[in-house]
Amino acid sequence: MHVLFVCTGNTCRSPMAEAIARRLIEERGLASVTVGSAGTSAWPDAPASDGALLVAMELGMDLSQHRARQLSPELVAGADLILTMGPHHLERAEALGGEGRSHLLTGYAGSHPRPVSDPFGGDLSVYRATAAELEQEIRAILDKAVAEHPKLAP
Numbered sequence: 001m002h003v004l005f006v007c008t009g010n011t012c013r014s015p016m017a018e019a020i021a022r023r024l025i026e027e028r029g030l031a032s033v034t035v036g037s038a039g040t041s042a043w044p045d046a047p048a049s050d051g052a053l054l055v056a057m058e059l060g061m062d063l064s065q066h067r068a069r070q071l072s073p074e075l076v077a078g079a080d081l082i083l084t085m086g087p088h089h090l091e092r093a094e095a096l097g098g099e100g101r102s103h104l105l106t107g108y109a110g111s112h113p114r115p116v117s118d119p120f121g122g123d124l125s126v127y128r129a130t131a132a133e134l135e136q137e138i139r140a141i142l143d144k145a146v147a148e149h150p151k152l153a154p
Helices: 013-028 050-058 073-077 087-098 124-148
Strands: 002-007 034-039 081-084 102-104
Touching: 002 013, 002 087, 013 034, 013 050, 013 124, 050 124, 073 087, 081 087, 087 102
Parallel strands: 002 034, 002 081, 081 102
Antiparallel strands: none
16 A cells, blocks of 8 residues: 655655654554655655754654655556645645545544644744644554555554
C-alpha cells in the first residue's frame, strides 16, 4: 500500500506527515506500507522549511534530504491512498485521477474533517503543534489501514 500526503508547497505539512508516517510504519513493522508526499503548488526540488527541519530533528527524524515535488497524475496514479491537508488539495488530487482514493487526512480515520493548520511562516511552537496533530491523525490512520487490510500487519 502506498500512501501519498499532499499539501500546498510540499515543504512543511506533507513532508512532516511523510516522515512521521515512515517512523510509525517502521515502529509497527508495516513493511508493505510505503509513503511519499507532494504539493499542489510545489517549487520542484525546494528543501523542507527550516521549521519543519528543526521540529523533525526534535522528533528524531531527518528531513535534510527532502525535496519538494509537484503533485502530478503519475504520483496520483501510483498511490493507493491520498491524504490531503485541506479541501483544495483534495479537489486537486481528485481532478488528477484520485477520486475514490483521496481524503482529507483529518477525516479519513473518523475524526472531524478539517484542514490541518499550515505552519508556514510561524514560529517553532506552530510547527510543533502541526507535527503533534499530524502524528495523532497518522496513528489513527495506520490503525484503520491495518484493521481494514490485515495483510499489512507483520
